[in-house]
Amino acid sequence: MAKIAPFRAVRYNLEKIQDPTRVTAPPYDVISSQLQEELYQRSPFNLVRLILGKIEEGDNEGCNRYVRAAGLFRQWMTDDILVRDMQPSIYLYDEEYQAEGLGAVVRKGFMALARLEDFATGMVKPHEKTLSGPKADRLQLTKACEANFSPIFGLYSDPCCVQEALTWELKKRTPDLEVTDDDGVIHRLWQVTDDTVIQKVCELLENKPVFIADGHHRYETALNYRDFRRGQCDDFSGKELFNYVLMYFANMEDQGMLIFPTHRLVYGLQSFRLEPFLSELSDYFEVEAHSMDPNDAESRREVRNILQKKGEARPSVGLFAGGRTTYFLTLKDEHCMDAFFDEKASKALRTLDVSILHRLVLEKMLHITPEAQEQQTNLKYIKNFDEPFSLVQSGQYQMAFLMNSTRMTQVRDVANAGEKMPQKSTYFYPKLLSGLVINQIARDEMVED
Known part of the structure; x- marks a missing residue:
């Protein structure tokens, strides 16, 4: 069965980052060289420096964009540019956009950790072929930084829209973060710490398969990273954080879910x-x-x-x-x-x-x-x-x-x-914004049941 869990997200410290629109970024695979430069210029703390750092002349095994990303990640944590939430949470994530002929559309979902499942189990279902180059690239970044910077986009089926009903009241309060991206899409994030709500949302997906909508390369990279870390252990329980990956979950029956x-x-x-x-x-x-x-x-x-x-x-x-x-x-x-x-x-x-x-x-x-x-x-x-x-x-x-x-x-x-x-x-539009939450794959922590 699919298993999801709350986690302690790493997020930008809004006391130090007054304008979060300057530090978030689209997924790495849609960032052109021109956009990469624009994001670099927006802020010295833009997430592009972690997810798609520049290749520099003279780069080698000991000094390259992955090593630089890891160094920046540690430094930003030390300087409290990035801070980690104290309490395991799930994060409601809505995206409001304009669709021709429909007007304003809101796609609703939430972010949590998903236990990594081999495709053979049938619990996580891909629909696209992946390429070796992007997976090798993402694996190097994950090994260097020990973090998931961008969520995988997962779909589940729930015609009764239980999660939406459970969390409807929670979204009446002001979002913890609201960002409008370059395409005019409004991204809203709410942290949920209520154990009862979290348990009910987790139980909702326990008997449901998850379909990968976007992020096939990142999911397979997470499988490869899990196997790499397991190879470093004399034994493992399956609860280590490397057995999980950051995922955004959305109901394929949601009216805001368009392809x-x-x-x-x-x-x-x-x-x-x-x-x-x-x-x-x-x-x-x-x-x-x-x-x-x-x-x-x-x-x-x-x-x-x-x-x-x-x-x-x-x-x-x-x-x-x-x-x-x-x-x-x-x-x-x-x-x-x-x-x-x-x-x-x-x-x-x-x-x-x-x-x-x-x-x-x-x-x-x-x-x-x-x-x-x-x-x-x-x-x-x-x-x-x-x-x-x-x-x-x-x-x-x-x-x-x-x-x-x-x-x-x-x-x-x-x-x-x-x-x-x-x-x-x-x-799948809009793309999920990178930089709203980060999953740090801490070595000394376990996922709570």
Whole structure:
């Protein structure tokens, strides 16, 4: 069974940090080199210096960004820039954002420690493939700092919304921390020390599997770190802090839980011609040409609305290759995907829009290999719906594939089947802010029952 526990979070000392917006940061894997520099300039105490420090000339095994991060972490603790809560707690965490067509949306959840479970137990379910490079990077950071600086994003199912009902009254008080990020998302945090509430919230998840929404690399890194630390022990009880990881838990039935699409841009294909490609597509898809003005926001919005409606009935993808035409590609027969998967593969995986695009279109028709996709040799991923039009029009890219959102039921079904979706199949927005709470993996402490 899934086991969660309260913990003593390390947090920024608001007596010394008057403006917490200057010290928090998005997750490391969405920080560009430009944003990294901006975060460095905002404050000498910005968390980016810990989660994604700069690589400097002359770095070696004894002096590198991981060693520097560990030194800064210790120094900030010594100087009370960061302070550790005295009482084990869970931390309610709401994010308020604007969603087109919906207005203000609030995603509700909480942060606690989750006991690390091997995927074979079925208690923690991934849905994405991971890469070795990021895991090696995060493992070095964890070994050096002995801390989780960013939470893993976990989902559980509770149609009755018990946790929300238990904590509703607690959130009537002023948040312990409120931060507005660069995207205008408002992040609110409440510390909960009430043992009765904590026990009920922990019991809520005891018989539920947890689905990883975001942070697959960090979760696998935590497993590797746990095994590393266990290898250093003559014996272990399983209650040591290294057996747990910082996780944000959100109810997949929550109305504020939305998944957004990630679109694909293709470039660098030699001798590509649109007409033969459209002809080949017509063997598998109903190809519908739609006249539109790529420079007009209302016209682009109409394309998105049509794509969404088509996707409600059958797997559908949009194609824009320049000019004033967008093509809607609607799969004729789902059984054509059987040839691209093992016979044991679930229908949920075979009929995902992203599976169809990657296996049938990118690999078979455009000859972009899985390795090239992974390395983004001919492929770029982009979140914003409007940008692909201008990027293709400018000639930087040959075409754009416009995607619908993966549905929450598809995430659950693929994860339950023990399968992995193609890269960038889900985009959970907003991202969890790093720097609200930190889990220090103290060597002399145990998780309390």
